[in-house]
Amino acid sequence: MPTVTYNVYEEEKGYQPKVTVNECGLTSGKMPTESFEKKSGKREIIGIVFCCFVAVGIAAISALHFESQRRWDREHTDLEEKYHRLEEKRILMEENTMNETLQLRNFIEMIKREAHNDTLQWRNQTELMKIEARTEALQLRGYVEQVKREARDDTLQLRNDTELIKNEVRAERDKTALAIKSMNESIRFRILELNADISVAVLSQDNQNSYINLILVKLLGWEKSEYVVYKYFRQAVNYGTARSRCAGYLGGRLAATALRDPKVVSNIISKGYTGTFHSRISKPWIGYDDSSTEGTWRWSDGGEMNLETTVWSPNQPDDSNGEDCGHIWYADQGKLQLNDDECDSANYYICEVDK
Ligand SMILES: [Ca+2]
Ligand SMILES: [Ca+2]
Structure with a gap:
């Protein structure tokens, strides 16, 4: 506990040496005289009060100081704890940084190794491609050589074929020459036969028509009937042209007499000379028309129609158009x-x- 030290005032002597009073009221030093005690009783009380105030102030200051010290200590402790946490954090970050650096180094090393491996692999592939290219070049050469050989073989084969064809052509030519020679002989023999027939005809009948008929039948393929020779022409022409062409044969005309002969009609039908109902151009012209007088139909030989062999189709003639x-x-x-x-x-x- 604090003590208070003060000077004692003496009326005659003024202030005297120090007197120390503790909080318990005990004094030390030279005590004042009795007169002085009377005079200074009030002052003592004031001093005691003052002392108490001072003590309380000192205690308050001490308490404040203590509280401040405690707060400072606490803050100091907090700061130290924060410092330690930051330090731990820093160490942890350093460790992390070191680990990441190590991982990065490992990664770079791995990339280097992979790049190295890729380079080796690329070199191997390049070598492989070179080998394949050389192999293909060799195969191509072999193929070219094979093509050349085949071309030579084909050329030889072609030459042989050509020779073969030439021989065949020569054989065919010789064969044709023999056939022509034989045909010439046959024709010559046929002419001799025809000359003999003509001589017989001329000598036996002395008839111009017989001579002409003989030529028509023997050489031109006309057909014989009892009274005429006749022929079916597969050439589409108008009526006037057909009539003129028939007249070109000596004594010829468009067919009329022949159509009254049942044998001729039967032959015409059997050989399809009539065509069909719907045929467009086969329908052959015959020597029968009403060109001179409308409605008066005349046969080219001046004869009459034989209704046993020829009749008008139903509703004909209609003179249409x-x-x-x-x-x-x-x-x-x-x-x-x-x-x-x-x-x-x-x-x-x-x-x-x-x-
Ligand atoms: Ca008609
Ligand atoms: Ca008519």
Whole structure:
């Protein structure tokens, strides 16, 4: 506990040496005289109060100081703890940094190793490609050589084939020459036969028509009937042209007499000379028309129609669009069915020459 030290005032002597009073009221030093005690009793009380105030102040200051010290200590402790945490954190970060650095180094090393491996692999691939290229080049050379050999073989084969063909052509030519020679002999023999027939005909009948018939039949393929020779021409022309062409054969005309002969009609039907109902151009012209007088139909030989062999088709002649020329339209029940047609139409035709 604090003590208070003060000077004692003496009226005669003024202030005297020090007197120390503790908090318990005990004094030390020279005590004042009795008169002085009376005078200074009030002052003592004041001093004691003052002393108490001072003590309280000192205690308060000490308490504040203690509290401040304690707060400072606490803050110091907090700062130290914070410092330690930061230090730990720093150490941890250093360790992390070192670990990351180590990992980075390991990563770089790994990349280097991979790059090295890639380089080796690329070199190996390059070498492999070179080897493959050389192999392909060798194969290509072999292929070219093979093609050359095959080309030479083909050329040789072609030459052999050519020679073979030449030989075959020569053989065929020789064969054809022999055939032609044989045919010439046959023709020459046939001419001799024909000359003999003509001589017989001329000598036996002395008839110009017989001579002509013989030529037509023997050389031109005309067909014989009882009274005429006749021929079916597969050439589509109009009626006037057909009539002129028939007249070109000496004594010839468009067929009329022949159509009254059942044998001729049967032959015409069997050989399909009539064509069909719907055929467009086969319907052959015959020597039958009403060109001179409409409605008056005349045969080219001036004869009459034999209804056993030829009849008008149903509803014909109808003179549709001025039809004046007759033709065989089709065959029905062994008879030739006739129709009148426009004379400018293009049809086949049948000619005949008297025997
Ligand atoms: Ca008519
Ligand atoms: Ca008609």
